Amino acid sequence: MVQSFFVLSGEHQQLARDELVCISKSYDANTRHLVESRLVIIKSKITWKKIAKRATFVRVAGNLVGTFDDISKIELPVSRPDTFACRVVNLSSKKINTSLMERDVGAILKKRIDSKVSLSNPALTIYLVITDNNRYIGYADALEYQRPKKAIKYPTELDWKLGRCMVNLSQLKEGKTICDPFCGTGTILLEAESMGIRSIGIDFDSKMCEITSKNLAANGYKSRVVNSTYHHILKIKDKTDAIVTDVPYGIASRSSMPPKKIIEDLLSVVPKKMRTVLVYKKGMYIKEFDKAKKYEIFRHKSLTRVIVVK
Ligand SMILES: C[S@@+](CC[C@H](N)C(=O)[O-])C[C@H]1O[C@@H](n2cnc3c(N)ncnc32)[C@H](O)[C@@H]1O
Known part of the structure; x- marks a missing residue:
């Protein structure tokens, strides 16, 4: 010790x-x-x-x-x-x-x-x-460490600090794999890869998949990015150790369903015992999160985010 x-x-x-x-x-x-x-x-x-x-x-x-x-x-x-x-x-x-x-x-x-x-x-x-x-x-003594680069940014991207922290809350070590089924520009994937954790990105918007791929390539990371809906998790669940994601929450990110519905449907797709770390906009009740650990992140008066670890 x-x-x-x-x-x-x-x-x-x-x-x-x-x-x-x-x-x-x-x-x-x-x-x-x-x-x-x-x-x-x-x-x-x-x-x-x-x-x-x-x-x-x-x-x-x-x-x-x-x-x-x-x-x-x-x-x-x-x-x-x-x-x-x-x-x-x-x-x-x-x-x-x-x-x-x-x-x-x-x-x-x-x-x-x-x-x-x-x-x-x-x-x-x-x-x-x-x-x-x-x-x-x-x-x-000195601590050497390099931040991953982000070649392409986007207004809806997640603050890297939250992304990194969420990957860490999933309690995985090097060699394990996270999946971000709403990967956007790849913030969570970049943070995971920078810590030696493998990652698979999914996004239903081909433009976002392209941005993520470029951001990963800028750092020499070789994570897979799949242009699909989050239901693709069903096909990769055996290769995935945790889900870490930033759920679409508003008009800024193109989404097919209201956020509450997306979260509930996502949870029905993710294996019950798989550690899941999500960030979403405060203001909705999700029954499955009743007993889960939650953290509120205040941004401004109309945006407080919740990180939940299930
Ligand atoms: C809040 S953004 C994610 C931002 C990302 N964390 C970042 O840092 O860039 C949500 C993403 O989910 C994607 N999305 C929305 N609905 C989806 C669905 N049904 N399946 C897969 N991706 C979806 C959107 O295209 C968008 O890129």
Whole structure:
């Protein structure tokens, strides 16, 4: 078991916490977690990097070493790095002079380990995360990660952050396959592929299929895009591990039926036990979602979205 810490960015906090836990659980079902304000501590077999590379709403993350009382007694938790920096993250309700604390801890460690301080490009960053209950110490080296490119955009496209987070809520690891039966420009497929999760896109509009194919090709992804209605799921259900999709919800996206009817019919096509993560416009009652986990995402006064995990 390793302990990792994640400081959330502050957007959609409940969603952000659950996303982290779902990512970890996709590799280790025995994941344990603890939340203190915007800090999430995860205990699992998975390294912080593996989780942080996938997570959408994380500001900083790293290995958690433990807690500390006195900054003068802080030891460097790993062997001497070439360069280092110290960062204090204050999540407590008290005012703390974080720059002063960073300077003080930096000076103490510098003397002890004889490494150079580099604020712009440190080989190792020491994090001191202060909450109302605890003072944590952790560390991280650089995290390299590339966002997928989107060659063609479209007004009805889903915010990539929601798409990525939804893929993660499906709790799949690399090599598994999601299907987005309303793929539009392919936002969800791009996010899945960028995390090593295979994807199959379906859209009944051939123009949207073409856009998705171009967006996938721009990143060298080879997912299949099928020009059909969502009923095509019936033909690929044995090759699919989860459905992750953004249901058509209004006049902007060309749809054949009202959204409630589409969702109910979609659910009748998807195998009962298959994990299904949908986003739709708030304002309709779907009986099958009574017991499902839901998150509301406010956009503006006439648009609140709901992410549901079934
Ligand atoms: C809300 S948009 C999806 C946007 C997409 N998530 C993106 O980021 O670009 C819904 C898509 O569903 C497609 N669609 C509507 N009704 C459909 C149906 N019955 N079967 C398959 N696709 C459908 C539309 O062509 C549209 O591209």
